[in-house]
Amino acid sequence: MWKDFFYYSRSERRVILLLLGLLVVLATFWAVCRITEPPGQTYQEDSAEIDSFLASVKQRELDYTKRRYTKVRGKEQPEAVLAVFDPNTADSFQLRKLGLPSFVVRNILRYREKGGRFRTPEAFARIYGLEEKQYLLLRPYIRIQEVDDRSGFPQAQEEKAFLASVQRIEKYPEGTLVSLNEADTAELKRVPGIGSGIARMIVAYRNRLGGFTHVEQLQEIPHVDTCLNKWFVAKGVPFRKIRVNKDGLDKLRNHPYMDFYKAKAILEYRRKRGHIKGLSRLSLFEEFSEKDLQRLSPYLSFE
Known part of the structure; x- marks a missing residue:
């Protein structure tokens, strides 16, 4: 029965052969057209499209750069x-x-x-x-x-007047001793060689330290020369100490002789092992050198 589906009459076979011949001719013609097509035509079309795309990208970058420098916070x-x-x-x-x-x-x-x-x-x-x-x-x-080469400041009239007013402050006579831990800015400015700026820096550093233990600590303040040491005496013990077993990270590292890593080491030890009982325990921490412990010892409280 299946052979009946593939049985064609003579006229039908002629039509089928004619159609197949036409398909062969069309395929050959298409192949010849592809071969004879100029080789650079397709490439030129693709190149033109690529150049157009790159130009548009470059223009967008220029527009973005222009907006970036002409706008501040959206305005x-x-x-x-x-x-x-x-x-x-x-x-x-x-x-x-x-x-x-x-x-x-x-x-x-x-x-x-x-x-x-x-x-x-x-x-x-x-x-x-x-x-x-x-x-x-x-x-x-x-x-x-x-x-002015001597002062390093502009020679404006108002600044000259200010310098003149500073010079009018009555200074202490030679041989006067000032308590470094008790003097306020007004008293400090009466010391020859100390103006408003240095006086404020001394008071601010004293508050961070918790008090001076010796006069040489003045040289830890910028622009304070050793020639000023002869005017001062450091009396008493520090008025504020570091509470090693109670203070938090910010208070610990705020001291001039501490830093983040020293404070972190103390907090880690407290968290894992409890209270630190003395200076000898801190000497085991690699964050503390011998010099650090010598400077810190007057300011530490292990209560």
């Missing part, structure tokens, strides 16, 4: 208003008004806070983040005040 950055300024005295508002990015303004202020000073416009150009194009735009507007 349009105001148009720069160029005016004469001194990079040593201009505040953040003035610097931002000149068109400087916020991170460059922060770098300028941090540099000044650490005692840095721009002595020439070229020194200002070296601030981190300031682009050369922006510096060249601001260069004609930079005005740096002259500096």
Whole structure:
């Protein structure tokens, strides 16, 4: 029975052969067209598409960069208003008004806070983040005040008046001894060679220490010379000590002779083994050197 499905008459076989011949001719024609097609045409079309895509990507990157520098926290950055300024005295508002990015303004202020000073416009150009194009735009507007070589400060009239008022403070005569642990800033300023700034630093460091145990600790304060030691005497014991078995991490590491790792070692020992009974136990900690223990011993309480 299945042979009946494959039985064709003579006319049907002719039609089938004709169709097969047409398919062969069409396939041959298509193959010849593919072979004779110019080899660079497809490549050129693909290359054009790739170039177009890369151009669009580059344009998006440029647009993003432009938005990044023209927007600050979602707000349009105001148009720069160029005016004469001194990079040593201009505040953040003035610097931002000149068109400087916020991170460059922060770098300028941090540099000044650490005692840095721009002595020439070229020194200002070296601030981190300031682009050369922006510096060249601001260069004609930079005005740096002259500096007194003796004091290192601008010779503004108000500062001269301030220095004169400081000099009018009645100073102690030679041979006077001041209690280092009891003197306030007013009394400290009466010591020759001590002004408001150093007086405040001495009081602040004394509060962090818990009291001076010897006069030589003054040299641990920046800008305090040994010539000032002759004016002071350290009396009594520290008025505040480190409670080794009670204080938390912040109080422990806030002391000038401690740090995070020393404080962490104490807390870990307390958590695992309980109270620390004395200085000899701390000497077993690798975080504490012999010098550390000598400096800390007057300030430690093991109650």
